[in-house]
Amino acid sequence: MPRDATPSPPPSGLPPSGPPSSGPPSSGPRPRRGDANARRVEAMAAAARRRRRLQTLLPWLIIGATFLLWEVLVRGLQVDAFILPAPSAIAASMVQWWQPLLVNAWQTLMTTLVGFGLAIVFGLALGVAIGSSTLLYHGLYPLLIGFNSVPKVAVVPILVIWFGIGTVPAIITAFLISFFPIVVNVATGIATVEPELRDVLRALGARPLDIIRKVGLPRAMPYFFASLKIAITVAFVGSILAETVGSNAGIGQLMLVASSRFDVPLVFAGLMVTAVMGVAMYAVAAAIEARTTGWATRGQAEQQVSGLTGG
Amino acid sequence: MAAMERAFVEIDGVSMRYGGAEGTLALQDTTLSVRRGEFVAVVGPSGCGKSTLMKLVSGLWPSSAGNVVVAGQEVDRPLSVVGMAFQNPTLLPWRTILGNVMLPLEVVEPHRRRLRAERAAYEAKARGLLAMVGLSGFEKKFPYQLSGGMQQRASLCRALIHDPQLLMLDEPFGALDIFTREDLWVQFQEVCLQLKPTVILVTHDLKEAVFLADRVLVMSSRPGRILAERRIPFPRPRSLDDTYRQDFQDLVHELRNHINAARKGEEIADAA
DSSP states (O other), X not given: OOTTSOOOOOOTTOOSSOOGGGOSOOSSOHHHHHHHHHHHHHHHHHHHHHHHHHHHHHHXXXXXXXXXXXXXXXXXXXXXXXXXXXXXXHHHHHHHTHHHHHHHHHHHHHHXXXXXXXXXXXXXHHHHHHHHXXXXXXXXXXXXXXXXXXXXXXXXXXXXXXXXXXXXXXXXHHHHHHHHHHHHHHHHHHHTOOHHHHHHHHTTTOOHHHHIIIIIXXXXXXXXXXXXXXXXXXXXXXXXXXXXXXOSSSHHHHHHHXXXXXXXXXXXXXXXXXXXXXXXXXXXXXXXHHHHOTTTTTTHHHHHHHHHHXX | OTTTSOOSEEEEEEEEESSXXXXXXXXXXXXXXXXXXXXXXEEOOTTSSHHHHHHHHTTSSOOSEEEEEETTEXXXXXXXXXXXXXXXXXXXXXXXXHHHHTGGGGTSTTHHHHXXXXXXXXXXXXXXXXXXXXXXXOTTSOGGGSOHHHHHHHHHHHHHTTOOSEXXXXXXXXXXXXXXXXXXXXXXXXXXXHHXXXXXXXXXXXXXXXXXXXXXXXXXXXXXXXXEEEEOOOOSSOOGGGGGSHHHHHHHHHHHHHHHHHHHHHXXXXXX
């Protein structure tokens, strides 16, 4: 249907009308105006490319600048490495202690991912249950909120009493801390399904389970992925917290030992490693989100690209 | 022979009251029957209980009194022999157009069982329907990439894909501009001539009702009941030019007067 077909962008160089500022029709040659337009489109595309390059470079530039500023300030003000080590000192410590850092980072990463995986499984299940039943929602929500309000640092000693010093309390802490955002988001996604969409399925005689599978779950996916980005970062908080309080391995424990030896550069090295792991996991979650829920952003990322570079 | 045949849809003394015994009476003692293959349009001002009637016949809501029988089956819950299209396209935004059109096949038996084995055949059918409404080439697009009119056409295809014996349309063209709407009337008429479904169309557009239907029912509001019934004599296929003919216009005018009377009655009732 040509009339209301989605408008395709005009081929570059052949815009449908002249520039709006062209004023009254003059005897000026028309084809040259087309050329000018082509040049303008080309310039806009080039500007867009420059902006995109800047966008990908900017985070690195800012990180580099931060470290540089940090280095300069520490050296200029002659801050004691015991108070705040310079990035160069942290890097040196990283090189010196690369092996324990790597081993403990691996331990922390595995602990976090296991706890996070459990949080995904239980969070999805409980989120779907709460989101699709108002009874469960009202019944369980106060308990969940109360549970989430309990400081996890206070729970770790209890877990240590139950499971002993080691990986298990850290996994459970990572799970407990990252579980809540997933439940709340999935429940919200399912509970806010438009009644019209539900009616489409209901009018076909669909069973409640069909409605959850075909409408509720897909609808909740953007919420779910948004919650994963929060959950993965707080999962690191949970596992490192538990490692600090009661464990004999992991980055948290390494930082505890380092600080008891007043090796502040190594403490900072541990922080850096944790931050890098957090950012990396966040990037993974964000990439999966972008691939699976393009419908929710209406492919905006693509549209911006193809819209600006012209046909 | 037609007289012997039992009506395909029988709505018998149906009432609907919202909010308990003291609540608003949205639909009062409505009785109507629709023959197999007939196209019935229900018109009336907003709030006259048209949509309520749709929800009752489709089984989405239970009625307060009376009963509804479709294809010899009492409607106490949604029936899979019914296909429905709503005022908004209500396409699932995460599915492609093809995926949306094929949605009923994943829910309604016996298609649900067969879908896996006969996917290609079903897909061909969906593409065929989309082609009928001029949506060839848009199968893999997502709803947001289509205009409102195109989405509404896809929604009609979805209502038709599982060969429903009864098609329920709740102002499906209501949200469209007049040109798109008229285009869709013509296309939808062609689809109906080919597939010959039984159709109940709810609309507040009199021209649309007269153009599409075999029979038009006029409803009053608060409480909704059927005031008048008019058979549309014009032969099919009808063209958009027909809508400018005097006899067509006279018919629309006549229906309009019924609606005026209904509204006037309502004002008197309100004043009293």
